[in-house]
Amino acid sequence: MLKIENLHAEIDGKPILKGLTLTVNAGEVHAIMGPNGAGKSTLGYVLGGRDAYEVTEGSVTFDGDDLLEMEPHERAAAGLFLGFQYPVEIPGISNVQFLREALNAQRKARGEAPLSGGDFLKLARSQADALGMDQEMLKRPVNVGFSGGEKKRNEMVQMGIIDPRLAILDETDSGLDIDALRIVGDGINRILRKPDKAVILITHYQRLLEYVQPDFVHVLADGRITRTGGPDLAVELEREGYGAVAA
Secondary structure, eight states: EEEEEEEEEETEEEEEEEEEEEEETTTEEEEEEOTTTTHHHHHHHHHHTTTTTEEEEEEETTTTTEGGGGGGHHHHHHHHEEESSSSSOEEEHHHHHHHHHHHHHHHHHTTOOOOHHHHHHHHHHHHHHHHHOGGGGGTTTETTTOOHHHHHHHHHHHHHHHHHHHEESSTTTTOOOHHHHHHHHHHHHHHHTTTTTTEEESSSSSSGTTTTTTTTEEEEETTEEEEEEEEHHHHHHHHOHHHOOOO
């Protein structure tokens, strides 16, 4: 599904990714762990197509197509979803309005008919219920006044409605208490643990991986993947720390 080869990327002339190679197949969950400044969020931004990041070398293909040649909205329409470490607030636009426009824009790009208002509301309410989110929050401006946990839960509702094929989730566990962590973990499994979908979980800690069992755990240090293993590697990182394992 996703093939990254020798990826180099920089921001403001500063190299961040320095030869990252990774293959993600359908049906797989990959966890990427590493110390601050290793390049984890940069990887998410580059895959999502954020402007400020320049790819200087390497290639990325998504279902065989050159991902780096696509605009961000084309990547989204192709099935890529980027979950942010700090979801942004969008005053003046309700969740319902934002999500319906986003979903129907993607459906149009794929040659599909738009969802009617009634069908969309049914879908949005079912996703909110599944994530335990108060449906009144669907009417509120996107993330405005939400707590950190509510923003992450709202992001899972967005993901459930958009229904991507590949989700890159950047520290989704950040700011979550124990109950919210379990709910978000269950949401990731429900939405994305399917044979035709895949997940890249970027995280500092092993705790989210107790709810979303990864198939592969990668250590990212100084812009490269320095070690790959199974779920036990996350436990080792938690026990030994990045300094001992990431070198």
